[in-house]
Amino acid sequence: MENRKRFLGIDGGGTRTTAIVSDESGHILAGAVGHSINYYSVGMDQARANCAAIMKELQVEYGFAEYDAAFIGMSALDQEASEEATLAFASPIIQAKSIYMHSDSYIALMAGTLGSPGGLIISGTGSMAIAMQQNGELSVVGGWGYLLGDQGSAHDIAMNGIKAAIAGYEQFGEETYLSQQVLDYFAISHMRELIEVYYNPRMERHLVAGFATEVAKCAEQGDKVAMQVIDQAVCDLEKHAEMLVKKLGNFEGVKIGVYGGVFQHNRYIYEQLKGKIELKHNHVKVDLLGFPPEIGAIICCFQRTGTSLTEDILQQLSTTYPRRSTASA
Amino acid sequence: MENRKRFLGIDGGGTRTTAIVSDESGHILAGAVGHSINYYSVGMDQARANCAAIMKELQVEYGFAEYDAAFIGMSALDQEASEEATLAFASPIIQAKSIYMHSDSYIALMAGTLGSPGGLIISGTGSMAIAMQQNGELSVVGGWGYLLGDQGSAHDIAMNGIKAAIAGYEQFGEETYLSQQVLDYFAISHMRELIEVYYNPRMERHLVAGFATEVAKCAEQGDKVAMQVIDQAVCDLEKHAEMLVKKLGNFEGVKIGVYGGVFQHNRYIYEQLKGKIELKHNHVKVDLLGFPPEIGAIICCFQRTGTSLTEDILQQLSTTYPRRSTASA
Incomplete structure (x- = not known):
């Protein structure tokens, strides 16, 4: 059990950052919340310092210092970062065999679609x-x-x-x-x-x-x-x-997830939108996001390391990360 | 002639400040342009320093150090300032027997209506x-x-x-x-x-x-x-x-002045507005401002010192201040 792969998923939102760690069975082993790592908002030095603080918390609290893969959802981005840009931000703060960085909306999308279109x-x-x-x-x-x-x-x-x-x-x-x-x-x-x-x-x-x-x-x-x-x-x-x-x-079974405070706190807006879209397009299903974005980042780790995402793993992710069943933005 | 009253009119707009000096015949004797005196934008110390620089220019260039009345149109205000607030800004920078401070839109209004409703x-x-x-x-x-x-x-x-x-x-x-x-x-x-x-x-x-x-x-x-x-x-x-x-x-002969870059540079907007309002209300006349706001400030000096504003004076103001016949904002 101890030699299982460990994945790090990070949601670097506009105001705060959430990091979680899972093993390859989808068991969430650890989590930490910190300040923004958006280097446009807080500057590169502060962003890296905030990221380092979260990494340190994971190390001190849970003993995790190295990961098999890390995936960062970064609110400063609107597309996947190059390897250079990723390392410029994350190295040597995050120790992982492979590190990826994409937009925070991308990991949220992955949390909704689990990697499917x-x-x-x-x-x-x-x-x-x-x-x-x-x-x-x-x-x-x-x-x-x-x-x-x-x-x-x-x-x-x-x-x-x-x-x-x-x-x-x-x-x-x-x-x-x-x-x-x-x-x-x-x-x-x-x-x-x-x-x-x-x-x-x-x-x-x-x-x-x-x-x-x-x-x-x-x-x-x-x-x-x-x-x-x-x-x-x-x-x-x-x-x-x-x-x-x-x-x-x-194609059949198109999923559109919705996410964020407006949908969560305003049932009317969510239901109106869902009703209108599903009525007009009967191949489309609109739903509140089932997983928060940081789980989307973990799902990306599974994908990028070629670890297949089974129903068991999804079940594990769901039951071992109960804190935020649907997420707020 | 030398003992004639001297009036100081200041338009303290959002980005620059224009000051002019007239005598009681409406003859414009001097003018100076400087940086913003809007104490919300640039802070009180800087605003006062910018005002002092303009006063110094009027003194060095034209020898004017004291005025019978001064009227400041201040873009930081939306109503007339109290005597305390006026002196807190203008004293001892502006030496005048009486000093008034109102919004910059008020002096622009006065430039259009010459003090009438x-x-x-x-x-x-x-x-x-x-x-x-x-x-x-x-x-x-x-x-x-x-x-x-x-x-x-x-x-x-x-x-x-x-x-x-x-x-x-x-x-x-x-x-x-x-x-x-x-x-x-x-x-x-x-x-x-x-x-x-x-x-x-x-x-x-x-x-x-x-x-x-x-x-x-x-x-x-x-x-x-x-x-x-x-x-x-x-x-x-x-x-x-x-x-x-x-x-x-x-009442008959209601005047509505229009002023600023949008009207000056966009004939279509000006003419559409003028046409629509005058057609709908035949007691109303819409026109581009004849005098710039700093002349409005001078007109206020006439008013506040009880100096009546004759056609001759208006003619003098017009002919001796040719630089901006209509003003831009």
Whole structure:
């Protein structure tokens, strides 16, 4: 048993990093959570230091220093990194016979499709969609970031809610309960104070995105304007899904996973999207991601080392990693 | 002649500061241009240092050290500053018997209405509208900044153009020549490179806003998508104008001035807006600002010192300040 292969899977998300270790039976042996390793956000030195801290935790807590394979899902990337780029980031911090680095959306996709062709729509603070076609080719839709795009994301829903509140206040648009919600959420007593609160200094993106929950609540309570904002998000996510369906082609049993806070915390958006897509395309199945992205990274280790992914292994992964059965972004 | 009153008018815009000096006949005696005095943008110490540099230039070049009145249009403000706040900024840098400080949009309004009730729509990099009612009350419409609002501004037109280009690229929207224009303007060879160029580091606002000119060009050449973006801007500016008309009430000869790069460089937007508003409200006249904001600040000096503003004085202001007959923002 002790000579079994050990795989390291890392989800290097925008704000935090999750690392897990499995053996080749799919048994999750260890896990650690640390700060961001996105070298665009925190700089290369800090990213490497944060990665080293996680590696050290795995060594000190569990005694793991070397791996047969390591797969890093890196939010700074939108395609697979070259060997040079991978080693420039990971060496000598990660000791593994082989190390791979790809986008964080890729490992999330793999967590959903288990390596088969299929698609994934991510909607957390940001949004994007990714598909792997039958020939193995990857396509990305969306993911333009919070200022150029990210339609259907929490940040987008929040901004549309805030703009609708302003339009209500300015009498450019319909009156909406969102106006009151903006005052409450941002702890201001007058709408124009929002300018100071928002820009001076610039409000953090995740804090803005948090307002999406208030928009959803207003919509649930029947506020028409909030409902329009939520329906617009559904419509935007549907466009992403349609594009994935188009890219994936017409084979039977196309899977599209959805992942992230917007789907997890807003049942309405998830069910609307699932309902619309499955009704229109009866060869497509839309579901919440069954495994979190770091499990996707482990699945990539299996693939890259030529270790076949059996039902038993998937079962092991599932039962020995109970902490996050579905993941949040 | 030498004992005539001397007035100092300052337009402290977002990126630069213009100061002029007039005598009580409206003769412009001196002018100086310097860096921003917006203490939100550059910090209070730097803002005061920049103001001091301009005062020194007026002293060294023209021998002016003291004024009968000074009026500062300050882009950091959206209402008149208290005496304390004014002196905290201007003392002892500006030596004047009386000093006033108000928003930069207020002095622009005064440049348009010469102190009478009326309105002004500003559309440069940002946008906003301001009105002074017959009872002297001021109202502000828009001006929520480039992320929360500023509809109809160059930044807004540019962003809508960029988003339409992305939608064309993603096949979410109609094909448009804007996609090629984005590649050219931002000097990239593939649309997805825009993400890196735009966010890393974050592209400066005025650079983004510059793309509005390309949108206008595409619209002129008949690109449907670009035309929609421009028409949306007209529609948004019209909403601002409608709100001003509503706030100003129904007296005869209501003047609404328009000011800023969008109106100056885009005849179509100006003429559409003017045409629509004047057709709908035949008591309203829409025109490009006749005087730049710094002249508005001088007009405020006349008002506050109880010096009546005659036709002769206006004529003097006009003929002795030829450098900017209409102003750009």
